[in-house]
Amino acid sequence: MSVAVSQSSNSPSDPVVRTEAGRVRGSREGSLAVFRGIPFAEPPVGARRFAAPRAVRGWDGERDALAFGPPPPQAGFFGMDGPAWDAEGHDWLTANVWSPDPGPGAGLPVMVWIQGGAYVIGMSGLPEYDGGRLAREGGVVLVTFNYRVGIEGFAHIEGAPANRGLLDQVAALEWVRDNIRAFGGDPDRVTVFGQSAGGGSVAALMAMGRARGLFHRAVAQSVPGTFFSPDLASDAAAACASELGLKPTTADLSSVDPVRLSGAGDVLTAKLAQRVGSWGKAAHRQIPFAPVVDGDVLPVTPWQALADGAGRDIELVAGHTRDEHRLFGLIDGTLGQVSEEQASAALQMYAPGPDGPRRYREAFPSADPNELYELVHGDWLFRMPSLHLADAQIAGGGRAHVYELNWPAPGMGGALRACHGLDVPLVFGNLDAGQAAGLIGDGPSPEAETLSARMRAAWTAFAAHGDPGWPAYDSTQRLTQLFDAQLAVTPYPEEPSRLLWEDHVFPALSLVRRPGHE
Template sequence: MGDTSWAGPDFRTASGRVRGRRAADGTVAVLGVPYAAAPFGPNRFRPPRPAAGWSAWRDCTGFGPIAPQSAQLPGSPVWRPGDEDILTVNVWVRKQPDDGPLPVLFWIHGGAYTFGSSAQPDFDGTALARAGLVVVSCNYRVGFEGFGHVPGFPGNRGLLDQAAALRWVRENIAAFGGDPGNVTVAGHSAGAGSAACLMAMGRARGLFRRAITHSVPHAFSTAEVAAAITSRIAAAAGVAPTGDGLLSASPQELVTASDKVAGECADDPVTAVQAYDPVIFQPVVDGDVLPVDPLRALAAGASRDVDLLVCHALEEYWFLHEVGGVREVTSEPELVDFAQALRLPARLVPGYRALMPGAPVLDRYLALFGDATFGEYSSRLAEYHARAGGRAYLSRFARRRLTPGGEARPWHTADIPFAFGNLDADGAAFLIGGTPDEQDRALSRRMLRAWADFAARGDPGWPTVTADATTVKVWAVPDDHMADDGTSGVRALWRGVPFDPLRR
């Protein structure tokens, strides 16, 4: 099967030799390669440190352990206390003789900065590797280990991990046939937020050439809010909110305490948004690791030399409602209270009523919340980047389908199995609303090709956003189409609304 001219799945990295496994159609997967030392013991809460080398062939045929968390996702490994060597990368590549170095796509998983891993089935890189990319994904510290405030230690450790993994790519990807000078960072949700942060971080400067961000969340914190969350977690864990106190708590104790605090934030939030969506970990604009929030950084031209491809789903928050991740709002007074809590202009509530005549309050709430958190923020990233002199492309995932169980909505995460070419992966049926049909498979091929073309040469196949016009590619079945945000009723409602990611 596949390309039999390639002798085997063996590669030499700077740390030692690794052996992967053959996948489909001549593709090789090299899994669980350490890019940094285990971030526990003397390394706990510290920046990532170099991994020790090895002399014998290292078996890399299975994913490495995942970061501490309580989540149990379909088809994915779970974290077990004692799992420590969590900072690993995975590589998928198909040998293509005489083609020269291949473009690299570096994937950052999402999960509210709290859960998830690179081992999720819908993140398998085989189809993208067949399209001519070297695909890399990484695990990084999430939850308190990655984003909790610890006095005397650096914040945003999860972002520092990602930057370390990118340095591993720069130093090692040529051994896999990849081009270290043509790296595209890609991510969804918290992974997209991470990619946007990397664009704003001096520590990541020069490590990648392009970025793909799907559903970038409007989710950043101040040091003061992060410290308040830590105080609650420390109290729940029964330790002092100090460096020594938090070091004395095991990762399991902090996972348990964090889950408890997240549950309590719906009734007693630290920030207004947590009463509706109780996510307690997010990147902290600390003036150091993350000097400024990405929206402001891109507006100032901080990464104008990085090409940017942005996408968001048309109905993001319907997914989060379906999985019980957000508070329900079902009455007009509750909707007004929600808008006031998020300090949104009062005109948005009647504005959405006019745009969605006859829609239930719950639907209008989810639409408003989704645009406030994902849609408008994502769109502005592309626009601000373009106005500052960068090259930016914008797209929206709008695929709908009638299914025996109802309508498959274009909701949060549904776009990712399409772009990866993994419509049949474990768990994908829930995300995309059932078994894929031929129209779905055709859409998947188009989205995957757009990713591959953008990673290869910076052009996904439609016009850029400019300082004067926001042209949008709309992914849909049976056919895609182009739209002009200058005529969008939703975007018109948001025009002039200040977007300060730290005010909440």
């Protein structure tokens, strides 16, 4: 079935590409052809609410691809409200393409970005994700896209497939496989890259049979170690539905307005402190949703999958920032304000093993409460999951490169240092767009521009031929690229933390004990 698309006034110089679903007309932005808001799947609303994504229907004529599609529902984040979403429509699942040379014969490397947002927020249309500079200077076809987040994408709902957000990502990659040649890309040279929840998504995709063959290289930036077991995920969905007096089933939830449902998720998040007794670390960190190790869509955790060889044929770059937790400390008001009692509680909650708190203090004898608090949070949430992903890849017979971003950003008076998220503007080269200005400061310095150019060159070189410019990681030398004002390759720099976590397995987070038995 095809649908007609009305035409608007266009310029003869506008680029037009024929996709499998129909022709799309983009815009010419300098040397690039840019296409925004191309649907890669049918809107997941109505009868398709909470269903796996379905390929988009074809259309007649030319479809304008000039504006980003509407973001998936995420309650009040980014100043959006229900009427705004209704006005923009329900085409949540759309892709955007920046190409230096649209045409089936160009054969350029393809980079597909998966944005983060704790699996509850995120949209591809944010200015920090503009792909223009990376595509133009790196000679790659750059793709970004939206996927369902929060309850729509990750709640474990009876009657619905698990991990719908991950299934959306697979559908986007299938769209890339089937269409990217027409935009100048090589479907046999696809690199996925993502940060935070996007990095966790990259790790999950490496473990998923449904994604096999859809990409050939992967960059996992600041991978969170938070994956849920079915029991925890089911309890989270039930708790969310109960905020509306409903059951966590498709029959009950499919008629609830998406924004109202996302709002219920926000209410649940605000109450998570009450659930530490049953949810443990997930409640303590206010994490209501994450990919579910359901045994089907996601058979096992990424670390187990890679150790078993699932990523053997995928080249991997994995890494993190040095000061991952400082951004969260600023957000929650703990930055520089941690008491000895708070530090002790954090060590008790997150340090690995029964003697973890003691070992942390011995490994960092001069660390004050603030440093210990930041270290154990950063290690548990991002640094060690990222490192262990590389270790698992090597154990499974694959190849990995490891990096750490050490550059102390000058934004916020230098308080955030090399914090979580700093790598995003540096990799995209959007140093004064969106949230980047707060991290990097007003008017990017020459030092920031130089570092950004080096990171962009490493990422695009890896996408082009699998070599980011530094040696592969192994279990003996552990060579790591340090990104700072001066580049260096050294043994992994966070050795005390590595040794503390060496024998830890990152399992799916489960219920500590059943609700009602606190």
